[in-house]
Amino acid sequence: MRKQELYNKVIEYFQATMPVAETELHYSNPFELLIAVILSAQCTDKRVNMITPPLFRDFPTPESLAASTPEVIFEYIRSVSYPNNKAKHLVGMAQMLVKDFQSEVPDTLEQLIKLPGVGRKTANVIQSVVFNKATMAVDTHVFRVSHRIGLVPKTCTTPLATEKHLVKHIPEALIPTAHHWLILHGRYVCTARSPKCSECGLNGLCKESLKIKPGI
DNA sequence: ATCCCGAGGG
DNA sequence: CCCTCTGGAT
DSSP states (O other): OOHHHHHHHHHHHHHHHOSOOOOOOOOSSHHHHHHHHHHTTTSOHHHHHHHHHHHHHHOOSHHHHHTSOHHHHHHHHTTSSSHHHHHHHHHHHHHHHHHHSTTSOOOSHHHHHHSTTOOHHHHHHHHHHTTOOOOOOOOHHHHHHHHHHTSSOTTOOSHHHHHHHHHHHSOGGGHHHHHHHHHHHHHHTSOSSSOOGGGOTTTTTOTTTTSOOSOO
């Protein structure tokens, strides 16, 4: 099967099964989304959504969070992964927003990546969800699903290589939606450990279907 | 025991 | 490239 034919089939399937695909993190403005995405590293969205309401209530602005301390923030986020690192990142991130970005979430990759706790994946999510840019954030789900379905060759061994390949082959207007298609498919169907191949309409394309192996 | 919408540092 | 961080769910 030609590569573009494969992409068309996958896009057609997701459009039919997931007409609406959005992030499951709860937020009401770019600042809150930035916090939620930083907290979501190696942690489920469900758990992040459990602890963000009081955090957003008590620290609603970059100024208020910047004036806090990692020790205080730690108590709000202690049930997510790496609470010590993330508490430092959140306070440092807010302080840099206030100092260097007029308390606004910046919109370029270069600026976002300067923020403590924000790497390429988080920066791509913000650019996509907040600023409607055609970026593809490659997390563990996107990476795993893309390889299983064969959207990217095995030579794409890094998230960056995978990102570039996907962006090159997915129509620009569909990239933000396709990002969430791959994540939601990875979270609920094409899971890392026990993928639900019998429920997957793409299992005909998947070389690993029915010979389920953990990981990639 | 392995994975969850990773990032920072060596 | 490697390692560390390090809570909760399965």
